[in-house]
Each structure stands twice: as C-alpha cells, then as structure tokens.
Amino acid sequence: MQLPINTKSAYTGIMLSFALILSYLESLVSFDMLFPGIKLGLSNFIVLIALYVFGPIFAFALCISKAVLSSLLFGSMAAMIYSLCGAVLSFAIMFVLYRCGDFHIPVISAAGGVFHNLGQFIAAVYIMKTFIPGFWALYLSVLIISGLTTGLITGFIAQLAFPYIKKIISKGDRI
Template sequence: MTSKAYRLVILSLYVAMALILSYIESLIPLPLPIPGAKIGLPNIITLVSLLTLGWPLTLLVVIARIFLSGFLFGGGFSIVYSLGGGLLSLLVMSLLLHFFKDKISIILVSVFGAISHNLGQVIVAAIVVQTTSLLLYFLFLMVLAIPTGIFIGVTARELMRLLGKTTIFSKLNLPQKK
C-alpha cells in the first residue's frame, strides 16, 4: 500500500515539472502563422501521471498546472482556454487508456489528446466570441496536433521506459512490462 505522503510527493513533483515545461514552452517561439499553436510539453507529464497515478490525481496535476501557469505566464483568458483544452484532453486520454490500455500505444493516446486539447480550446473560443466559424481554425490546429502529439507520445513513452528502470515508482505498484 502506498502512503498518502508518497503520492503527494509524486503529485507535487508532477505539478512542478509540468509548470517548468509550461514556462519553457512559453519561451519557444513557433514560426507558424497559426496563433496559439504550441508543442504541448506539459502533456508529457500529463501522460506519465495518467500511467502512474491514474486519472483522479492527474486531474489535480492538470488543474494545478493550468492555474499556476496561467497566473504566472498568462492571464485570465489563457486559464479559461487551457481548462477547456486540458480537461477535454485528459478525458479523452483517460477513456482511451481505460478501455484500450493493452490495444493502443501511448503515442496514439497522445495524438488523440493533442487533437482533443485543440478542440476543447476552439470550443471555448467559439463560446467566448459566439461564432462557429472558428471550427475551420480547428482543422489547422488538428494538422499541427498530429506531429506534436507524436513527439509528446514518444517522449512520454521513453520517459516511462527510463522511469521503469528506477525504484521511484516501486511503491506505486505499477504494472511491470516484459
């Protein structure tokens, strides 16, 4: 059985790492004509958290990261948009991992997470500006979500592989891969 204190330490580390990745991402200018497009670096931590802690605790990681990064590097609207994208992405990835855990790769989960993150943000934007014409914008974001989702998925997969060689998560009773 894992102690609550141990889980809290892991949870805090995830929030801190996701916040650091949010900051790093804010420093990386993407040479794209699409405003708001990002790589999604904090989603590496979201995926690792989903695989190690499950969705209820990952929900805390996502919400904490969104509010902290919004207050530190963004603003009120960035929090609203990020919540729309982050929560829809978390829901989709959690459902995929729950129903297809042994049949779907972490890379594909990440791609669906990236697409749903963009969809969530576009839905929030459409509600804010009260127009559905932003759905065309979603098509451009979806094209970008595929390579970024692959990158995030590969990175999370390799991080999980490396973490599996340590004893950090031994108290979390993770399923061992052969």
C-alpha cells in the first residue's frame, strides 16, 4: 500500500503498542508446564500484517523493537537474546516466503513460528553450551510442531483481521 513515510511510522508505533499489549496478555497465560519455551506468539501476527501493509523495513523495525521492549518489560535480560534471535530468524523466513508470493498468510505465519522456535533453540544451545545428548531431537520436533500449530492459529487470525486493518489505515490516511 502506498502511504507517506510519516504515516507509516506513526502506524508502526501504534502497531508496536498493540503487539506489546498482546505479549503482556501472553505472559499472563503460561504453557510452560509440558515443555519450557512454548507460547502462542500472538504478537507475531502484528509483524505479519505490518509486513503486508507497511513493507519489510517497517516490519523489521517493529519486529526488533517488539522483541527488545517485550523482554525488557515482561521478561529478563537473558530472555532478550533468545527472543531477538528468534525474531530475526522468523522475520527472515517470513520475508523470503512473502517475496516468493505464492504462499498464504497462515502458512507464512507457521513458517515464522517454526523458525522463531528454531532461533531460540540455537541461541539456547549457543549460550548454555550444552547440547543435551539424546534429548535435543525430541525437543526439536516438539518445537517444530508447536511452532507450526501456533503459527497457523495466529496466521488465521491475521488473515481474518487483515482486511479490517487495511480499511482502517486507508481511511485514517485521508483524515
């Protein structure tokens, strides 16, 4: 969508605050009982919508600032490294698939979810320097499947919300 750059940055700020609210809501609900590190990743769909509406540069800025701010506000400094690593990797794969052009939003979101988990896994292995022999394969498969399902869920939400958000933004531009 063709928008002036200051409109884009203003809307990116609003989207960022929305993403932060979603990550706060998510930090209240925890799925950590079975496997640590699994969450719904609701704020991922904000990044996805920003990718479609504002283009890759704004979406990347949104993605990085979301990772930094949400771990500063609701997590710990150690969590920032994990979430930054996951955010960068998931944005990279979503951008590549978005540029390919042939994929639907839920699938792009699912790929982003999988690579977010993979990025966090790589960061965890690198930081803790333990590979957990005999356990990593199971953990990896759980991470991939959970990333896939949560990504599909948030992707469907994004697909449903997308036309409304587009409409609001194009209206707001005229005002």
